[in-house]
Amino acid sequence: MGNEALDYIEMKVPAKAEYVGVVRLAVSGIANRVGYSYDDIEDLKIAVAEACTNVVNHAYQEGGMIGIGCNVYKDKIEIVVSDKGQSFNLSDVKRKLGPIDGTKPVEELKEGGLGLFLIDSLMDHVEINGEAGVAIVMTKFLKRDEVEHHVDEISASTNAQKQ
């Protein structure tokens, strides 16, 4: 069940902050059509925006494009955000993944580093591939009227705590 994608939507936008909102609008339109709840749509918007913002901030030296692929299944949506820019050391980043440590003095807080953690918290399954550029694959299940349940797949590729 739900093994074959029903629909595929693709988008390519310049890796500029001003286009992240456009992607967010499109994703919210798709999720709305699929039947996600208001809260799930908001979660999807944030996760996709975080992935796109990472491309804007980290992928390219001289500008490039953000690729967004969206597979709609019967019971889930899978969104791939990819770039052709530089890769990064996943295990280094994974080690630092987590929420803010409230026991630390304010002076030591970092202003960044919450993006991947949020993606991992808001989506059901997250995978990051980074051979040429970075591709982050994010899945969120459709919970129809709380009737259909699913096992929350714990991501193999990130170790952040689920909220």
Place this chain on the structure above:
Amino acid sequence: MGNEALDYIEMKVPAKAEYVGVVRLAVSGIANRVGYSYDDIEDLKIAVAEACTNVVNHAYQEGGMIGIGCNVYKDKIEIVVSDKGQSFNLSDVKRKLGPIDGTKPVEELKEGGLGLFLIDSLMDHVEINGEAGVAIVMTKFLKRDEVEHHVDEISASTNAQKQ
């Protein structure tokens, strides 16, 4: 001036009526960022929706994709809606292009045939190419505070009256 596209945005969605609204959302987001007025954004949304709806209704026998390409210039936006489905006889269609004829008896009115006419009315320049599938290229100029003016280019490829 404004000869080189500043940004290029691309989208591919299934040729189904349910995705036309998603394209409309994305286009309104882009036009908003570029600085179009509320009315111009609404015009762009309708023109793009008409072109997409035509692909949904006329292009494919068995389903296919709608391609949307969007070139943002300094002073205009150029949107291409294309498909890989069947072409159509442009001159046949052009001959019928126009608003509803109020002198005709109600019984003879047709329920369709207003899409291309609306596109032509709402955009500044429209071109249709149809070798393999159909590609409709629509341009709308950016009128910043009514200060910058432009000559309304009369489309060479359609002969509908401008409103």
Place this chain on the structure above:
Amino acid sequence: MDLDIRKENKKDFSILYVGGEIDAYTAPQLKEELLPMTENEGDKILVDLKGVDYIDSTGLGIFIGALKSAKSHNSTIELTGLNSRVKRLFSITGLDEVINIDNEKREEAK
């Protein structure tokens, strides 16, 4: 993104309240409600579009179809509550010359 449709029967006429975006995806919902109403011999139908913020040619086509059906069943159809955007599309296409559009009726329709 579905339409918001509500029907009300008054003494002398019926009102159809429509809200949302009328496009190729939602137009069938409008057609399904509106067309049967026009088939009641001699009925007066008022369609209140106050809640409609978007309409394109597929939506306009539904009204042409309803007008033809009304004509052949001796019923009448009148539109009210069009915002300026929606009204503009009826006038660009010339539809405002074949279908009754009455914005004075707005109060009555409340």
Place this chain on the structure above:
Amino acid sequence: MDLDIRKENKKDFSILYVGGEIDAYTAPQLKEELLPMTENEGDKILVDLKGVDYIDSTGLGIFIGALKSAKSHNSTIELTGLNSRVKRLFSITGLDEVINIDNEKREEAK
């Protein structure tokens, strides 16, 4: 899609009203207004987020930066008017444990 920002100086404190979507594109606008406010030695700043319907990590980062700046200038910063979505993000990220969030202040801020 710009932010809607308005500043108000009360007797004992300043209020920054923010509305719109705080993301990578708009966050610089927020930073530009908020950061200088935290640099006034001893000031009390109330940020009213009633009009904010979207925030992501870039926006949260602005508040972390403001908090650090406030700390080093002996000023204080407090947030109010967060809707449940926005509040949820502050709590998922643990930011609600380092920054003052007071929804009771909502009335005062009006």
